[in-house]
Amino acid sequence: MYPSILSFPEGFLWGTATASHQVEGGNTNNDWYLWEQQPGRIRNGDRAGTACDWWNRAEEDFDRARELGQNTHRLSLEWSRLEPRPGEWDTSAFARYRQVLAGLRQRHLEPMVTLFHFTLPIWVAERGGWMNPETISLFSRYVEHVVRELGDLVTLWCTINEPVVYAYQGYLRGIWPPGRQSFPEAVRVLRHLLLAHGEAYRLIHALQGEAQVGLVKNMMYVEPWRPDSWLDRKWAGFMNRLYNELSLIAVTEGRFLPPLGRATVPKLIDSIDFLGVNYYTRALFGVDKRRWMNSLNPRLNTAGIISDYEYGEVFPEGLYRILKHVQRCGKPIYITENGLPDADDDLRPYFILTHLQQVWRAIQEGVPVRGYYHWSLLDNFEWSEGYRMRFGLIEVDFATQRRRVRRSGRLYAEICQTNAITPELVERYAPEAMEAVFGARLPSAVKEMG
Numbered sequence: 001m002y003p004s005i006l007s008f009p010e011g012f013l014w015g016t017a018t019a020s021h022q023v024e025g026g027n028t029n030n031d032w033y034l035w036e037q038q039p040g041r042i043r044n045g046d047r048a049g050t051a052c053d054w055w056n057r058a059e060e061d062f063d064r065a066r067e068l069g070q071n072t073h074r075l076s077l078e079w080s081r082l083e084p085r086p087g088e089w090d091t092s093a094f095a096r097y098r099q100v101l102a103g104l105r106q107r108h109l110e111p112m113v114t115l116f117h118f119t120l121p122i123w124v125a126e127r128g129g130w131m132n133p134e135t136i137s138l139f140s141r142y143v144e145h146v147v148r149e150l151g152d153l154v155t156l157w158c159t160i161n162e163p164v165v166y167a168y169q170g171y172l173r174g175i176w177p178p179g180r181q182s183f184p185e186a187v188r189v190l191r192h193l194l195l196a197h198g199e200a201y202r203l204i205h206a207l208q209g210e211a212q213v214g215l216v217k218n219m220m221y222v223e224p225w226r227p228d229s230w231l232d233r234k235w236a237g238f239m240n241r242l243y244n245e246l247s248l249i250a251v252t253e254g255r256f257l258p259p260l261g262r263a264t265v266p267k268l269i270d271s272i273d274f275l276g277v278n279y280y281t282r283a284l285f286g287v288d289k290r291r292w293m294n295s296l297n298p299r300l301n302t303a304g305i306i307s308d309y310e311y312g313e314v315f316p317e318g319l320y321r322i323l324k325h326v327q328r329c330g331k332p333i334y335i336t337e338n339g340l341p342d343a344d345d346d347l348r349p350y351f352i353l354t355h356l357q358q359v360w361r362a363i364q365e366g367v368p369v370r371g372y373y374h375w376s377l378l379d380n381f382e383w384s385e386g387y388r389m390r391f392g393l394i395e396v397d398f399a400t401q402r403r404r405v406r407r408s409g410r411l412y413a414e415i416c417q418t419n420a421i422t423p424e425l426v427e428r429y430a431p432e433a434m435e436a437v438f439g440a441r442l443p444s445a446v447k448e449m450g
């Protein structure tokens with residue numbers, strides 16, 4: 001039996017996510033800034049530059065988010081602004097973030113704050129960044145200052161954004177700073193990030209009793225590239241463990257397992273109040289005997305629906321399966337990112353509706369999903385892809401800073417406002433999603449059933 005309406009739980013959080021360097025503009029004191037100055041690092045020679053100019057005008061976009069019915073926003077703080085030199089705290093940067101967070105609250109947008117989203121102050125990077133174990137204590141000192149200064153405005157904290165993605169892109173693929181290609185280094189960085197999470201978790205709780213602290217984990221739905229190959233099946237299992245599982249085991253059971261090492265880390269036991277799930281795509285892994293490194297790179301199912309520049313396959317069911325899987329953490333779950341690059345917005349309505357249907361399905365089966373953050377509120381600086389990938393519900397013209405709400409932005413607004421998805425809504429925005437969301441039935445049939 002298909003439902004005639006998909007209703008979400010009362011109090012469900014509906015929002016969007018952003019990250020400091022991708023939207024603020026004017027961040028010239030972090031490792032990404034230096035990276036962007038090097039020829040060939042960023043697609044089309046783009047640089048973050050002014051980005052969405054949020055350092056000056058975030059509030060205008062908060063107004064838009066509010067008008068679009070959202071009740072929360074996830075953003076990150078820029079460590080390089082708050083601590084521009086070792087142990088020196090920039091009071092004007094703290095004041096600006098106070099304004100930004102208060103601005104969210106005034107608009108009834110519950111802030112969710114990420115403490116590390118890929119960018120390091122130059123001085124931390126110069127000391128070896130996350131390769132250096134000292135960064136763990138530097139990070140704790142920064143977190144302590146942040147919680148003391150801004151904690152009255154925030155209860156939802158994310159410590160580290162996507163530790164595996166960070167280690168993979170910067171230390172294995174080498175396409176993000178510091179551009180290394182070394183498996184042992186990637187593993188070491190991942191270990192340090194997880195340890196930093198554990199320290200931050202304890203610290204935040206010591207300073208703020210009511211805090212809710214989570215780790216944000218990118219989860220790929222992993223399958224073998226050639227399902228009939230025994231080797232690919234084994235390999236996909238290994239990559240799934242490496243990519244998805246090890247960090248979760250670390251922050252719940254407090255255990256490092258190979259290749260992270262073999263150790264029990266008491267500070268990591270039960271060190272999340274919630275799990276943040278970033279879900280974008282299905283990934284196929286297979287063994288490439290000729291070019292070994294290729295085996296580490298996810299492949300796309302080319303028979304599927306693919307988003308701009310082959311960013312990913314649109315595979316909504318993967319989100320459901322992941323949610324069912326991570327339910328075993330026994331913690332509330334926020335979908336802290338989910339989205340796609342889609343400049344002409346022809347896939348996004350379908351993407352939103354079908355992914356939310358899978359979220360709804362998981363909730364029906366008891367998975368405690370508390371909120372959903374679409375990536376992103378507006379087009380922004382997409383790391384090494386520069387500005388060509390457009391993830392926004394709102395389109396940005398970066399030459400003029402003009403905004404235009406995309407159709408998908410209005411669709412998402414209707415969902416946020418009604419806390420539900422109806423067949424009528426699907427028919428209006430993406431009739432092609434009707435079958436996936438409500439079964440093959442037409443809306444008229446639903447009405448007849450009354």
Ligand code: BGC
Nearest residue numbers: 019161162165218337375382
């Ligand atoms: C990151 C974002 C990024 C998004 C889209 C996530 O991995 O957290 O910073 O923009 O994916 O690629």
